[in-house]
Amino acid sequence: MVPSKRLSRLGIGIFERYDICKQAYRFASLSDNSAPLLDLSLGSTDLLPPSIVLDAISQSLEAPESAAYCLNIGTKPFREVAADWCKKRFGVSVDPEKEVLLLIGSQEGTAHLPLAVLDPGQTGLILDPSYPSHRGGLVLADAKIETLTLHSEEDWKPDFRCLKASQLQDLGLMVFGYPHNPTSQTGKQSWLDEAMKLGLKNHFIVAHDNPYVDLVLDGEAPALLNSPGWKEGGIEFFSFSKAWNMGGFRLAFAIGAEPLISALRGVKSVVDFNQSLALQRGAIAALTKADDWPVQILSIYRKRRDTTIKALRSLGWNVPKPSMAMYLWMPLPSWAKNRGWNDETFSAKLLSNTGVALTPGSGFGLGGSGWLRLALVRPVDELEEAIHRIKIWWNANS
Numbered sequence: 001m002v003p004s005k006r007l008s009r010l011g012i013g014i015f016e017r018y019d020i021c022k023q024a025y026r027f028a029s030l031s032d033n034s035a036p037l038l039d040l041s042l043g044s045t046d047l048l049p050p051s052i053v054l055d056a057i058s059q060s061l062e063a064p065e066s067a068a069y070c071l072n073i074g075t076k077p078f079r080e081v082a083a084d085w086c087k088k089r090f091g092v093s094v095d096p097e098k099e100v101l102l103l104i105g106s107q108e109g110t111a112h113l114p115l116a117v118l119d120p121g122q123t124g125l126i127l128d129p130s131y132p133s134h135r136g137g138l139v140l141a142d143a144k145i146e147t148l149t150l151h152s153e154e155d156w157k158p159d160f161r162c163l164k165a166s167q168l169q170d171l172g173l174m175v176f177g178y179p180h181n182p183t184s185q186t187g188k189q190s191w192l193d194e195a196m197k198l199g200l201k202n203h204f205i206v207a208h209d210n211p212y213v214d215l216v217l218d219g220e221a222p223a224l225l226n227s228p229g230w231k232e233g234g235i236e237f238f239s240f241s242k243a244w245n246m247g248g249f250r251l252a253f254a255i256g257a258e259p260l261i262s263a264l265r266g267v268k269s270v271v272d273f274n275q276s277l278a279l280q281r282g283a284i285a286a287l288t289k290a291d292d293w294p295v296q297i298l299s300i301y302r303k304r305r306d307t308t309i310k311a312l313r314s315l316g317w318n319v320p321k322p323s324m325a326m327y328l329w330m331p332l333p334s335w336a337k338n339r340g341w342n343d344e345t346f347s348a349k350l351l352s353n354t355g356v357a358l359t360p361g362s363g364f365g366l367g368g369s370g371w372l373r374l375a376l377v378r379p380v381d382e383l384e385e386a387i388h389r390i391k392i393w394w395n396a397n398s
C-alpha cells in the first residue's frame, strides 16, 4: 500500500516520534534498573476533574441514551450551557443553535476546520512555533501553508507587519492561539483584535485556539469573543482538557460566525456522531456547578511553576517565568549549543541519561528550534526529582 501524498507531507508528529523514544527508555529501564521515566513532555495532567463532573458522568453512564449515537439535536442542552458560559465569562450573547458546536477536542476542531472552509490550494497561515494540529489540518485539506515566525526578543508576539499586503489578500484562513502553546506566553487582547481586523479587511477567516483561557497565572486572558467583528468571520475553540483536567474525555466546543459553525458541522457530520451524552453531562456540570474550579487549579500550577523555575535557575539555566500555567519554555543551555547539540539532541540525551522527558521545541515548527518545553503535569515532589536528575547530568556535561 502506498500512503497518500498528503500523509507523507504530514510526516510523523513530534508526540508520536518521541513516544517511541519514551517506550524504548521504559523498556530498557525495566532490565537495567535505571530510574523510572518522568514524563514532562505532554500537556496531559496528573490532576483529576472536579468530583461534581465525575459524579455527573458516572450517574449518566448507565442511561441508554449515553450509549446511543448523539445527533446535533442531542447536543442542544450542552450548546445552551456553553452559550450561557460565554455570556457569563465574556459578556457576549451567543446563539446556541447557530453559533455553538460541540467538538471531540479542540485538536479535532482545529484539524477539521480547514477542510470546512478552504479549497485545495487556498492559503492558511499559522504561527511558528504552533500546536501541531494547526499545520496538520492545513496539510490534510491540501492547503498552501504560510507561517508567521515568533521571536523570543519580541516576547513571542505575532508581528503582523511582517505580512505583505499581497500575502494578506491571498489568505483564506489564519489559525493561531494565545495563551500560546508551546511558548507559554499568554498574549494580549490587542493582538487578537488586530488579527480580527486584518481578517475582516482582507476577507480571511480568523480561527483562535483557546484551550488555555482559564490557565493564565499573570496578566490578561485574551479571547476572540472579545474582539469586535468575530460574528462576521471568526471562530474560537475552547476545551475541557486543560483547566478542567478532562483531556482523556475528549470534549471541547467552538463558538463562531454562523457560516463557519455550519461548515464545520458539515464536515463533522461525515466524521463523527458527537461525544457521548454522559460526557456532555460532565461538561455541563463543569460549566454550571464548579465556578471556583479554575482558581483552585491555578494555585497548584503556580506552586509547580515557581518551585521548578527556582530549582532550574539555581543550576544556571536562564528559564523565563511564563504567564501561562502549564508549561515552561526553556532555551537550550549555551554549554549544550557549544557541544553542537540542538534541542532534539539535548532532549534525546537527557531522556536516555536521566529518564526525564521534555519536548524539543522544533517539534512545534522551526521557530521552536533551540527551545525545550517542560510540562508541569506532575506533583511538586516529582518535579523536584526531575530537577535533581537533570542537575547531576548538567554538572557532568556543562
Ligand SMILES: Cc1ncc(COP(=O)(O)O)c(C=O)c1O
Binding pocket: 043, 104, 105, 106, 107, 108, 131, 177, 181, 209, 211, 238, 239, 240, 241, 247, 250, 251, 252
Ligand atoms: C493549542 C492547543 N490546542 C489544542 C490542544 C488539544 O486540545 P484538546 O484536548 O481539546 O484536543 C492542545 C493540547 O495540548 C493545545 O496546546
